[in-house]
Amino acid sequence: MVKPIHVLSGPNLNLLGTREPEIYGKDTLDDVRARCEARAVARGLSVVFRQSNHEGVLIDWVQEARTEACALVINPAGYGHTSIALLDALKTLNIPVIECHLSNPAAREDFRRHTYVSLAATGIVSGFGAASYELAIEAAAGLVGAN
Ligand code: CA2
Numbered sequence: 001m002v003k004p005i006h007v008l009s010g011p012n013l014n015l016l017g018t019r020e021p022e023i024y025g026k027d028t029l030d031d032v033r034a035r036c037e038a039r040a041v042a043r044g045l046s047v048v049f050r051q052s053n054h055e056g057v058l059i060d061w062v063q064e065a066r067t068e069a070c071a072l073v074i075n076p077a078g079y080g081h082t083s084i085a086l087l088d089a090l091k092t093l094n095i096p097v098i099e100c101h102l103s104n105p106a107a108r109e110d111f112r113r114h115t116y117v118s119l120a121a122t123g124i125v126s127g128f129g130a131a132s133y134e135l136a137i138e139a140a141a142g143l144v145g146a147n
Helices: 029-042 055-068 077-081 084-090 116-120 130-143
Strands: 005-009 047-051 071-075 097-101 123-126
Touching: 005 029, 005 055, 005 130, 029 047, 029 130, 055 071, 055 084, 071 130, 077 116, 084 116, 097 116, 097 130, 123 130
Parallel strands: 005 047, 005 071, 071 097, 097 123
Antiparallel strands: none
């Protein structure tokens, strides 16, 4: 039995769909979850989909992924730009790590151009709205050799 892909979303993404649709799209996080689940099932995989506003909780979930996941998709949101602790946790993983962003941070304010998470990422998908998550699932499925 293949382990699930763990999909983590960081702070404020629980409010997705309620503001700035021109940047982040109209989908809610529940819509994103449904799209990820459908993509994973189509590749014979499953997802564990979680969101937290708390850095330590995200770090606990990254650590859990060390033994419980076949790959990790993470939209670290604002913590990507600030959290060395999250980077340190990600660096302990021996599975593919796909960094995912709804927007394209490189095309926005200067402070979004750098993410610590990128230093531990196998690859990055950004700028495609909710589809970024789906593309990240596809990338993870390819990396773990799913059908
Ligand atoms: O584009 C992304 O996915 C980001 O990770 C979103 C973060 C931002 O700090 C990153 O630079 C890029 C912000 C998440 C804000 O969450 C939202 C809350 C309500 C409506 C839309 C987004």
